[in-house]
Amino acid sequence: MGLTDPAVRPEQNDATSVSSVSPNWVTTRLDFLTNWARANSLWPMPFGTACCAIEFMATAASRFDLSRFGMERMSFSPRQADVLICAGRLPFKLAPVIRRIWDQMPQPKWSISMGACASSGGIFDNYSMVQGIDTIIPVDVYVPGCPPRPEGLMYGIMLLQKKIKGESFTDETLRDEKLVGPSGLFLPPERVDELSEPFGNSVHQTRSA
């Protein structure tokens, strides 16, 4: 599949402009190999905080069997993990914890935000809850649901695999560490406010209510 999809640029097809080291054929093949290996041996770092973690455990257990996707082993140490799965709502008290776990994970790394609360705060639009973990760490795939069924999480994992298979290991910007900056946030403050805006039913509640 990936073999039939080389990143061939039209101008480099021109026989008169072949450089001494052709990037087209070689890097595409290496990309394919690297991405194939990475996508099919994702070791998850389970960060289960609530009911989504129950569905996550069901996904890992024999009926749904996460191992089929190469997630053979739960990595309870962030040092050996490839994908952080935040399963459940994240209170502000846990925000520095997930941030530190994310910082401890070596590149390449990805993250999945599982469920409504991890993705947006869900029903907990209140003083104690992070309104989406994307204000704390970068997120690759959001899985909707409250909680998502195991099929939903597996679909999210397959989407992540698809995303990984589209990456190029020569693109170093993909491996940039998005660290917490001098502002104390990894995003601009106004972006955090924007992401945390009330939506759905919670727009009917003002900040003073």
Next chain:
Amino acid sequence: MSPLSPSVPALRAEFGDAVERSLVSSGDSIVYIARDRSHDVLAWLRDTPSQGYNYLTDVTAVEYRDPERPLEVVYQLRSLPRRADLRVKLALDKRGPLEVRSVVDLWRGADWLEREVFDMFGVVFAGHPDLRRILMWETYAEGYPLRKDFPLRGHFSRAEQTRQALAANPEAHYSLEELSIADAFDELPADMRERLARGERGFLK
């Protein structure tokens, strides 16, 4: 409908005016007592053999929507030998200081319960050995979340809340005393010491 608990007339006979109104709600006896005598009343309820309320089920507080109505601190008592319950309430005028005597010296279990009430409502428990926030982190600066004048989403902007949360040291949420059972090894009951020494929860000593 259950009758009023016999502890209420006994309290009236013992403390007179310090016992305010009493009622039965959903079968539970509730008695309001004066704030200044709360420690005496609760100690009497625990220590008098005919009462014997030796177990403190819960300490909590209630603030009503009516701003004139006082905030209430609620003690839910249980007598394990008599299998009897009693709910003791005391009203705190919100215009005055929100302060009551701590009952940690009567029931050790009141320690964290009173800390929770302090954390959520700002009620100060005089004489508490370690009155710190327990649910919110100790540097939390937005106020007392379960008070009616506290906005649902907090006082600060989301960016500021996130910044303060990320600035926290995750290891600083708990004191060493709370984390380390090893330090308390010698004070543990003998059977627990024996189990721990066998390595059931890992070797401590």
